[in-house]
Amino acid sequence: MENRLFHMLDPYLIRSDFPIFNREINGKKIIYFDNAATSQKPRQVIDAVSGFYQKYNSNIHRGIHHLSMEASKLYEEAHEIIARFIGAKGAEEIIFVRNTTEAINLVAYIVSDNIISSGDNIITTIMEHHSNLIPWFRISSKKNVDVRILNIDSNGRLMIDELEDIIDDNTRLIAVTHVSNVLGHINDVKKIAKIAHRHGAYVLVDGAQSVPHIPINVKDMDIDFLAFSGHKMLGPTGIGVLYVRQEILDELDPPIIGGGAVKEVHLGERGLNIRLHDLPWRFEAGTPNIAGAIGLAEAAKYLMKIGMNNIMQYEEELTQYLLKRLEETGLLNMLRVLGDTSPRDRLGIFSFTLGRMDPHATALLLSEDGIAVRSGYHCAQPLHEKLGFRSGSVRVSLYLYNTLEEIDHFIESLKRILLEVRNT
């Protein structure tokens, strides 16, 4: 793909960058529809990670020898690239962590230590991943803090208008997912941020399922925190991002502290005197995942080169095709779908059950045809229970390298499964 300019996205050209698609399982090509769990990695990212170990491996910000200077520069540049990718002010607003879960937990520590006190409340929603639910209830049980839940309507859409009814001037944080990892619905986080800020509350957006797929601009969204994972956006595992608005970071004490986070440490008569490092390094104590950060930056460059608008448009086309094919084959009537099937404000995530079949059984049968989907609760059990799906669901999640042809295979596979079920 290098040196070729994309105006429109060519999934076949893109696929040629992904070595895993050369693999066959049981003589069948892999149809990878489990992108919400993790994405595949292009050669460019794999090469960037292995290239770091082959040419630059050294610790960062700890040595003045040549290798360390080079590694530090690459690591710092990775922050700048990610800042550009999400429209942040600069590297100072980008904290590298392990994943979305760690990023959200870091915000929970920050909120718990610096922002919230007894009698305050936090708002989250029923459509959250467990990672954006459990940390808030933990604060609640420790600190006499109320957690309020914003609900969904019968179509599975977030009832943002009801936010006005549950928010008050003691609300300190609204923690909301940008895109549901089960329903694929996109939430209007800009509108949520407007309401939150009117009441003096901060907004944390879980961008795990949006950042890889649509153009993101944190300044335009006017949010305070954004959490996302590298591994869902073509990057390596073990590297994720927490964006924090600089004015907030300036005021905060880092929850994790130690080597790399400080400039000076003096042992005085009254204990330790420390001078914290500049932003963002004071929030990245300890040796970070340097190779992962470099791989993540390469992934962001890869996505930017294709263009996030092109990616979004292509995925919209894939999703509409999937919904259309399900409709015209009559399959849609046989499925119980979580959320609605409207193409409006949604990404390529589609969850369902097939008749009375256990979701894991459906996933296993799809796997026989080389199709990888996720089955279970997708770490969103309260949402499943709310919608009456007590045994979980099957989830199809698409990305830029998927094709219309693969969707046709999926439709054929579903037909086969239905026929087999009817004949047993």
Ligand SMILES: Cc1ncc(COP(=O)(O)O)c(C=O)c1O
């Ligand atoms: C919406 C959402 N939030 C958070 C997470 C957690 O991501 P990670 O496992 O990378 O921490 C996921 C992962 O599936 C997700 O879809």
